[in-house]
Amino acid sequence: MKAIVTVMLKVGVLDPQGKAIGHALNSLGFDAVGEVRAGKVIELELTESDPDRARAAAEQMATKLLANPVIESFRVSVDG
Amino acid sequence: MKAIVTVMLKVGVLDPQGKAIGHALNSLGFDAVGEVRAGKVIELELTESDPDRARAAAEQMATKLLANPVIESFRVSVDG
Numbered sequence: 001m002k003a004i005v006t007v008m009l010k011v012g013v014l015d016p017q018g019k020a021i022g023h024a025l026n027s028l029g030f031d032a033v034g035e036v037r038a039g040k041v042i043e044l045e046l047t048e049s050d051p052d053r054a055r056a057a058a059e060q061m062a063t064k065l066l067a068n069p070v071i072e073s074f075r076v077s078v079d080g
Numbered sequence: 081m082k083a084i085v086t087v088m089l090k091v092g093v094l095d096p097q098g099k100a101i102g103h104a105l106n107s108l109g110f111d112a113v114g115e116v117r118a119g120k121v122i123e124l125e126l127t128e129s130d131p132d133r134a135r136a137a138a139e140q141m142a143t144k145l146l147a148n149p150v151i152e153s154f155r156v157s158v159d160g
Contacts (some may be wrong), residue, residue: 006121021122025141032137034125041086041121042101045114057112061105 001046003058007067007074008039042066053077081126081136087147087154088119114136122146 009015015037020037044061048054059078067074086104089095095117102116120145138156147154 008123018122021146024145028141028144030137030141031139032103032127034127036125037123039121039123039133041088041119042107043088043099043117043119045116047112055112061108061113064108065104066101077123078096 001049001051001054001077003044003046004077005042005044005058005062005066005078006039006077007042007062007072008037010071010073013071024054027038039072040066051080054078081129081133081134082159083134084123084157084159085122085124085138085142085146086119086150086157087122087142088117090151090153093151098131118144119136119152131160134158 003062017038021038022033025036026077041050046054046057048067055076057076058078062074062076063069097118098116101118102113105113110130124138126134126137128137135156135158138158142154142156
């Protein structure tokens with residue numbers, strides 16, 4: 001079972017990487033781009049076959065290692 | 081309208097960051113973790129209000145700037 005953890009900087013935390021991407025897109029001629037936020041995604045292959053337990057495990061991993069709770073928030077999605 | 085571009089290393093391309101995360105999780109006691117792949121996610125705020133056109137624009141941005149097509153693949157999702 002696969003769990004996907006997406007880690008983003010919290011709203012309000014300055015995101016220089018996102019800003020740089022936004023500027024680069026604008027200078028490439030993509031004018032329709034407003035705010036850009038950059039984050040990480042981590043795909044985990046889990047031996048767990050129960051979706052609820054897989055999600056709980058992935059959330060624990062995100063809390064303990066994958067995200068910095070001071071400045072980052074995360075969301076978990078699970079798929080077969 | 082928001083477009084989310086997820087960029088992952090292609091299958092077969094070595095992913096040392098993912099490997100390091102996997103080892104760290106294992107040593108924290110998460111034994112149910114198999115392969116781990118790490119990637120980037122970019123959330124774009126677009127002024128475009130048509131979902132199809134927003135998706136097309138985001139795909140163009142990914143091809144031109146956000147992903148390296150030699151070693152990375154990307155997927156785009158669009159939401160209101």
